[in-house]
Amino acid sequence: MGLLEVKCPYSAVKGPHALSPAEASKTIKSFPLQDINGTLQLSKNHHYYYQVQGQLHITCYQWADFVVWTPAEIATTKCTLKKKLHCRDLLICHEEADVIIIHQIAKAAESGIQRLNVVCEDTDVIVVLLHYYTDLQLTCRLTKEGLSSE
CATH class of the missing domain: 1.10.8 (Helicase, Ruva Protein; domain 3)
Incomplete structure (x- = not known):
């Protein structure tokens, strides 16, 4: 069993056109997902990564599905527990x-x-x-x- 974290970022809606998570990852600097070799992953530089890691450590689960919903599309990526986290990582x-x-x-x-x-x-x-x-x-x-x- 794992966790589920769902985000619906307003930044992916640009006027009448909604961006897909893949498009948003390429055009919005602060977007939580990044494209790594054609696969969307939760950026380790984004505070959501540390939110999920904190939740995994507190609940003792080994993984979480991180879901990003935009009006254009849904993207899901799996985040696994990072065994060693430094306190500074968990602001x-x-x-x-x-x-x-x-x-x-x-x-x-x-x-x-x-x-x-x-x-x-x-x-x-x-x-x-x-x-x-x-x-x-x-x-x-x-x-x-x-x-x-x-």
């Missing part, structure tokens, strides 16, 4: 932070804690956490608070 961006928060909350809930209070503005964290809550058959009380504006 935290929004997506990685969500994964780490969810993983830590799920671990705490599995440990037998009676109540968890999640303080965050990001509803993505709660939605995914609720999935794990049911999937892992957790029984602790789960509450969410927003951040105060003070």
